[in-house]
Amino acid sequence: MIENIKKIGVALKILTNKRATVEYPENKEILPDNYRGMLRLDIDTCISCGACARICPNSTITMVDRDTDRGIKKYPEVNLERCFFCGLCEEVCPPKCLVLTKSYTEVVSFDRREFIKEPEELN
Amino acid sequence: MLINELIEIIEYFIVMLITAFAFAYFFGWLERKFVGKFQRRHGPTYLGKFGLLQNLADFFKLLTKEQVWPKKADKLLFLVSVFLIAGFTLYLVMLLPIYNFYIINSSIILLLIFIILSFLPILIALNGYSSSNKFAMISAQRSILLLISFEIPLFLVLIAIGYYVHSYSIVSIVNAQSNLWFLFIMPIGFFVFLMALLAEMERTPFDLREADSELIAGWLTDTGAPYYMLALFVDYIRSFFGAAIISLLFLGGWYGPFGNSFIWLFIKTIFVALFIMFIRAIAIRMRIDRILYFGWIVLLALSIINLYLVYLGY
Amino acid sequence: MSLVKINIGPVHPSTHGLLRLVVTLDGDTIVNVEPHVGFLHRGVEKLAENRMYMQIPPFIEKCDYVAKTAMDEAYVATVEAAMGIEPNERAQYERVILLELQRIASHLLWLGAMLNDLGHFFSVFMWTFADRDKVLKLLEEATGQRMFYVNMRLGGLRQEFPKDFEYHVLDVLAYLEKRINEYESFIENSSLFKERMYKVGVLSRDDAINLGVSGPVLRASGVNFDVRKDKPYYVYKKLNFKPIVLYNGDNFSRYKVRILEIKESIRLIREAFKQMPDGNATGMPIKLINPAPKNKVVRVSREGPRGEIMFYLVADEQRPYRLAMRTPAFINLAALNHIAKGNKFANLFPIIGSLDLVMADVDK
Numbered sequence: 086m087i088e089n090i091k092k093i094g095v096a097l098k099i100l101t102n103k104r105a106t107v108e109y110p111e112n113k114e115i116l117p118d119n120y121r122g123m124l125r126l127d128i129d130t131c132i133s134c135g136a137c138a139r140i141c142p143n144s145t146i147t148m149v150d151r152d153t154d155r156g157i158k159k160y161p162e163v164n165l166e167r168c169f170f171c172g173l174c175e176e177v178c179p180p181k182c183l184v185l186t187k188s189y190t191e192v193v194s195f196d197r198r199e200f201i202k203e204p205e206e207l208n
Numbered sequence: 209m210l211i212n213e214l215i216e217i218i219e220y221f222i223v224m225l226i227t228a229f230a231f232a233y234f235f236g237w238l239e240r241k242f243v244g245k246f247q248r249r250h251g252p253t254y255l256g257k258f259g260l261l262q263n264l265a266d267f268f269k270l271l272t273k274e275q276v277w278p279k280k281a282d283k284l285l286f287l288v289s290v291f292l293i294a295g296f297t298l299y300l301v302m303l304l305p306i307y308n309f310y311i312i313n314s315s316i317i318l319l320l321i322f323i324i325l326s327f328l329p330i331l332i333a334l335n336g337y338s339s340s341n342k343f344a345m346i347s348a349q350r351s352i353l354l355l356i357s358f359e360i361p362l363f364l365v366l367i368a369i370g371y372y373v374h375s376y377s378i379v380s381i382v383n384a385q386s387n388l389w390f391l392f393i394m395p396i397g398f399f400v401f402l403m404a405l406l407a408e409m410e411r412t413p414f415d416l417r418e419a420d421s422e423l424i425a426g427w428l429t430d431t432g433a434p435y436y437m438l439a440l441f442v443d444y445i446r447s448f449f450g451a452a453i454i455s456l457l458f459l460g461g462w463y464g465p466f467g468n469s470f471i472w473l474f475i476k477t478i479f480v481a482l483f484i485m486f487i488r489a490i491a492i493r494m495r496i497d498r499i500l501y502f503g504w505i506v507l508l509a510l511s512i513i514n515l516y517l518v519y520l521g522y
Numbered sequence: 523m524s525l526v527k528i529n530i531g532p533v534h535p536s537t538h539g540l541l542r543l544v545v546t547l548d549g550d551t552i553v554n555v556e557p558h559v560g561f562l563h564r565g566v567e568k569l570a571e572n573r574m575y576m577q578i579p580p581f582i583e584k585c586d587y588v589a590k591t592a593m594d595e596a597y598v599a600t601v602e603a604a605m606g607i608e609p610n611e612r613a614q615y616e617r618v619i620l621l622e623l624q625r626i627a628s629h630l631l632w633l634g635a636m637l638n639d640l641g642h643f644f645s646v647f648m649w650t651f652a653d654r655d656k657v658l659k660l661l662e663e664a665t666g667q668r669m670f671y672v673n674m675r676l677g678g679l680r681q682e683f684p685k686d687f688e689y690h691v692l693d694v695l696a697y698l699e700k701r702i703n704e705y706e707s708f709i710e711n712s713s714l715f716k717e718r719m720y721k722v723g724v725l726s727r728d729d730a731i732n733l734g735v736s737g738p739v740l741r742a743s744g745v746n747f748d749v750r751k752d753k754p755y756y757v758y759k760k761l762n763f764k765p766i767v768l769y770n771g772d773n774f775s776r777y778k779v780r781i782l783e784i785k786e787s788i789r790l791i792r793e794a795f796k797q798m799p800d801g802n803a804t805g806m807p808i809k810l811i812n813p814a815p816k817n818k819v820v821r822v823s824r825e826g827p828r829g830e831i832m833f834y835l836v837a838d839e840q841r842p843y844r845l846a847m848r849t850p851a852f853i854n855l856a857a858l859n860h861i862a863k864g865n866k867f868a869n870l871f872p873i874i875g876s877l878d879l880v881m882a883d884v885d886k
Contacts, residue, residue: 086713088711088712088713089711089712089713091707091711092490092708092711092712093490095704095707095708095711096246096486096489096490096708099246099704099708100245100246102248103248104245104248104249104250105248105249105648105652105655106248106249106250106652108250108253116662117662117663117666117684119665119666119681119684120662120666120667121666121667140577140808141577142573142577142578142580142581143580169580169670170667170670171579171580171670171672172666172672173576173577173672173808176680176807176808177808177809243643243645246645247644247645247648247649248648248649248652249648342528412641412643413641413714415641488643489643489645490645490708491642491712491714492637492640492641492642492712492714492715492718493640493641493642493714494714494717495717495718495866495868495869496868497866498714498717
C-alpha cells in the first residue's frame with residue numbers, strides 16, 4: 086500500500102515534464118542534410134546509361150523515350166508508389182544527376198495516376 | 209397550489225438537466241486535456257479555442273453513422289435497456305441538492321439513491337445478453353460480478369454516516385459538516401467509499417468493461433454508433449454523479465471559507481473528478497479474481513472496522 | 523466439464539501485429555494455445571534468390587521493422603564472410619555504436635507496448651515513444667532516414683558519422699539515463715503490477731534449453747548464453763561485455779532483463795566513443811563489388827534485441843543461390859503453448875507481451 090502512495094508522488098513529479106509533440110503544420114521539425122526524400126533529376130546532365138533502372142531492387146525506374154535535338158534518348162521515369170527511398174540509384178549514378186532531396190510533402194496526392202513521375206525537371 | 213408545484217418541478221428539472229449535461233461535456237474535455245498533459249502531448253487544440261468544440265463535433269459524427277443489427281440480436285430488449293439505463297442515471301442526478309435548491313428533502317433520500325444505483329447491473333446484463341455476441345455476454349457477466357461485490361462495503365459506510373448524523377437526508381449531512389469535514393472524522397470510510405465508487409463508475413483500475421486487451425470492447429462491442437455515444441455520455445454523467453456525491457458526503461458540500469454558495473460545491477466536484485482522471489492515467493487494470501478478493505475481503509473488513517470506530521467514538 | 527474454443531482473431535487491438543490464437547479453455551483455465559501464423563509472409567527468402575547481393579538489404583530490413591540495423595548488419599556480415607572481407611577497426615566501433623543505439627530503441631518500444639497489454643491507458647507508451655523519437659533522430663542524423671536505413675556496405679558503412687555526432691549522442695544518453703530511472707520507479711512501485719508479474723508465466727531452465735528460445739527470454743530463466751560473449755564478434759571483447767542473467771523465469775524477470783540491458787547498452791556506447799580510433803569507416807561502393815566464389819557456404823549468428831539471428835548463405839557469383847534466415851521471434855512464439863498452460867485466461871496477454879513478438883519477424 087505504501088508503494089502506491091510513492092507512485093502517486095512520482096507521478097506528480099512527472100506531471101511537470103515538458104510536452105514532446107509539435108503542432109504540425111504550423112511548427113515543423115528540422116531535418117538533417119542527408120535526408121532521403123523526393124527525387125530530382127537534372128535532365129541536361131543525364132547520360133542515359135540506365136544504371137539506376139538496373140540497380141533498383143523493386144523495378145521502380147523505367148527508361149522512356151524522349152525526343153531531343155540529338156535524336157531519341159531515354160530518360161528515367163519513376164513510379165513513386167513502389168519506391169522505398171533506399172538511395173541506391175543516387176549512389177550508382179555516374180554524373181550524379183539523380184539526387185534525393187529533403188522535401189517530403191510532395192509525395193502525397195489524391196489520384197493514383199499522379200504518382201508516375203515523368204522525366205521532366207520535376208521528376 | 210398544484211400548478212405552482214408543477215411549474216417548480218419542471219423548472220428544477222430543466223435546470224438540473226442543463227447542469228448535468230454541461231458538466232458531462234466539461235468532464236469530457238477536461239479528461240482529454242489533462243490526460244494529454246500527463247502523457248506529454250497536447251490534447252485537442254484545433255476546433256474552437258483550446259479544443260472546446262471537439263466533443264460537439266464527435267457527437268455529430270457519431271450520429272451520422274449507420275447502425276447494423278446482427279441477425280440474432282434482440283432489438284426490443286436492447287433499446288429498452290439502453291434507454292432505461294440513461295433514464296435512471298438522469299433521475300439519480302435530479303435527486304442531488306445544490307445549496308438551497310433542491311426538490312425534495314426527505315430523510316431517507318440517500319438510501320433511495322443507492323437502491324436505484326444497485327438496480328443498474330440487471331439492466332447491463334440485459335443489454336449484454338441481447339447482443340447475442342459471446343464477448344458481450346462474458347463481459348456483461350463480469351460487470352455484474354464487479355458491481356454487486358462492491359455494494360455491501362458501500363452500504364456499511366452509509367450506515368456509519370447515518371449513525372453519526374441521525375438521518376439520511378443529504379442536506380442535514382452537509383449541515384453537520386459545518387465544523388469539520390467527514391474526511392477527517394472517518395478517513396477509513398472515505399477510502400472505502402472512494403474505491404467502491406470507482407468500481408460503480410467502472411473506471412480504472414476496475415474498468416473491465418473497456419478491457420480492450422482481453423475482450424475487445426466488453427458489452428459495448430456490438431452497439432452501433434448512436435447508442436455507443438449515448439452509453440459514453442451516460443458514463444460521464446455517472447462520473448459527475450460520483451464526484452458530486454463524494455464532495456457532498458465527505459468534503460463539506462457547499463461550505464467554504466468566504467461564505468457558503470454552490471460555487472464551492474462545483475469546485476470540489478471538479479477537484480474530485482481531476483483526481484479520478486489522474487488515477488485513470490497512472491493505474492493498470494486489476495485481474496478479476498483480485499478484484500473479488502479486494503471487494504469481499506479487504507473492503508468489507510475495513511468498512512466493518514470503520515462502523516465500529518464510529519460507534520465507539522460517538 | 524466441457525472445453526470451449528475461443529478464437530482471438532488476427533484483427534485484435536492487442537496482439538502485436540497479425541496473430542491468430544485458438545485458445546481452448548476449461549472454465550477460466552487455459553488448456554491449449556495454438557498460434558496460426560503466416561498473415562504477413564512476403565517470401566523474402568525467395569525474393570533474395572533473384573537479386574544481387576547489395577539489392578537485398580531493403581527487404582531484409584523490413585523483416586523486423588523495430589530493430590532494423592540488427593538484421594541489416596547480420597546479412598552484410600554474412601556476405602562479407604563469403605567474400606573474405608574484414609571491416610577495419612574504426613568501422614567495427616561505428617557498427618557497434620549503431621547496433622547498441624538500435625537495441626535501446628527496440629527495448630523502449632517494447633516497454634510501451636507491454637504496459638498497454640496490462641491495461642494501462644497509454645501513458646508509458648507515449649513517454650517511451652517520445653524518448654525513442656530522440657534516438658531515431660540520432661540515427662537519422664547518421665544515416666539519412668528515420669525508419670529504413672540501408673546503411674551497411676561491405677567493409678564499413680555507407681557514410682561516415684557527421685561531425686558533432688558524438689556530443690549529440692552523449693546528450694541523449696544522459697537524458698535517457700534519468701528517464702529510465704524515473705520509469706522504473708513509476709512502474710515498479712505498484713502492488714497491482716507486482717500481482718500480475720511475479721510468478722506468472724514461469725519457464726524453467728531445462729524447458730528453456732529444450733525449446734530453443736534465445737535472447738532475454740532465455741537469460742531470464744537462468745541460462746548464461748549471449749552471442750556477444752560466447753561467439754564474440756567485432757570489438758565486444760575489448761569493451762568488457764557481460765551478459766545479464768536472472769534466475770526466476772517469470773514475467774518480472776523478463777521485464778527486468780530488458781531494462782538492465784538498456785542501461786548496459788548506454789555504458790557500452792560511452793566506452794566505444796572513448797576507445798574509437800581515427801580513420802575512415804566508409805565501405806565499398808556498390809559499383810565495385812567483385813563476384814563471390816561459387817558454392818561457398820557460410821553461416822553467421824548475431825545477437826538481436828529479440829534473440830539470436832542466424833543467416834545461412836550458399837553463394838553464387840552475382841546472386842545468392844539460397845539464403846535461409848533463422849529469426850528469433852518465430853521460435854519464441856512456439857514456446858507460448860508451454861508457458862501458458864495452466865494459467866488463467868486473463869494472464870495470457872501479459873505473457874505474450876513479455877515475449878516481445880514482432881510479427882514480421884515471425885512471418886518473414
